[in-house]
Amino acid sequence: MNLKSFHRTIKLSLPALALSLLTSVLYAQDLPGRVSAVPGEKQFKIAERNNLYCAGYVQSSPIDTSSRLVGAVEEQDGWLYSQNNFVYINLGASNGVKPGDMFSVVRPRGQVKTRWTTKGKLGFYVQEVGTVEIVRVKSDVSVARVKTSCDNFLLGDLVRPFERRESPLFSKRPAMDLFSDPSGKATGRLFMARDNQEVLGREQIIYVDLGAEDNVKVGDYLTIFRPLGKGNLFINDEDESVSARDEGFQSFVYRGGRFSNQAGRKSGETAKGRVVTTEKAKEGRPATLRKVVGEAVILNVKEKTATAVIVRTAQEIHTGDFVEVQ
Incomplete structure (x- = not known):
């Protein structure tokens, strides 16, 4: 490249370079504005997908068992069904079902028996298996496609109209208080x-x-x-590792003292009483x-x-x- 061509290239490049620098400056100045221009902060959901629609629940009121899965297109090859499989439900046009309708699929698992409650009978556990979407409607049955599966579907699983849920939103909260006092609430x-x-x-x-x-x-x-x-x-029997009566911690020559640094204190103002054990120290708190x-x-x-x-x-x-x- 000769000198004349070089000067021509620089001359043509300067406007583009200036525009690039100006754009960069404006972008940097505009960055805070662009972030704050969004109304409010982005809010995040506490639960989504699996934790929102597949969480399950324990209920005490009776559950309707009349609507259920009664068949599957591929039932000749197995009895477990999942996403994109086609199943039959015993609801049809006579029940007001139409293509596009969504149904939740649930599976009652049995009565909950637990030692961790004082309420007595809590009810029965209901597993949420997933959702199906109606693709074809007949008079008394409908064909449905498994839209989401939290677990394998089984014939006999119950279907009920799908209910949309809203997750609570994360909010700015102080750090978890590890030493909080009781709130006095439930x-x-x-x-x-x-x-x-x-x-x-x-x-x-x-x-x-x-x-x-x-x-x-x-x-x-x-x-x-x-x-x-x-x-x-793990089992904790509340025993100290060393008894206050144990001796032999000093040497035979220098006799530095018979007390173990792992034994509890003696009670009394002159340390003439019984040993204060860990369990004893907790009394009255x-x-x-x-x-x-x-x-x-x-x-x-x-x-x-x-x-x-x-x-x-x-x-x-x-x-x-x-x-x-x-």
């Missing part, structure tokens, strides 16, 4: 979890014995806790002392129970823990 127990889990963490579904009769509602926050010193996964292990949000409320999702944890949570409305 208190219950975590008596069961989805899929029979017993040791639980974030995003897992739990069932608590607080329901409509306790005035709880969707979106309520629950503190999950246990009495201080309780809930150990407030009964309200507790250990906060997590938080949950209620997603669905039935008569005596509620379904919730764990949103915060301080350590493992397990069935039998207490819950309290914040």
Whole structure:
């Protein structure tokens, strides 16, 4: 390239370069404005998909068993069905069904029996299996496509009109208070979890014995806790590791002292009394002392129970823990 061509290239490039620099400056200046121009902050849902429509629940009122899956296009090859399989339900045009209708598929699993409640009979557990969409309607039956499957479908599963649910929204909250005092509101127990889990963490579904009769509602926050010193996964017999009567901790030559640094103190102002054991030291302390292990949000409320999702944890949570409305 000769000098004349070089100057021509620079001359043509300068306007483009200036425009590029100006655009960059304006973009940088506009960046905060563009972010704040969006009305409000983006809100996130606490539960979606599997945790919203596949959580299951425990109810005490009778369930309608008249509408159910009665057949499947591929039933000659098996008895388990999932997404995009075609099934038959015993509802048709005579029941007002039309193409495009959505139905939830549920499976009552049996009565709930648990030691973690004082309410007695809580009801029966209903597993939410998924949803189907009607694609063809006949007089007394309809063909439906499995639209979503939380688990395998079985013939005999019950169908009911689909009800859209709204998830509670995340909100800015202070850090979880590990030393919070009781709120004085309704208190219950975590008596069961989805899929029979017993040791639980974030995003897992739990069932608590607080329901409509306790005035709880969707979106309520629950503190999950246990009495201080309780809930150990291993046996704790409360014995000290070393007795105050044990000796032999000093050397034979220097005789530095016979006391173990792992033994409890002696009672009395002159240390002449009995040893103060761990169990003895707990006597007289407030009964309200507790250990906060997590938080949950209620997603669905039935008569005596509620379904919730764990949103915060301080350590493992397990069935039998207490819950309290914040």
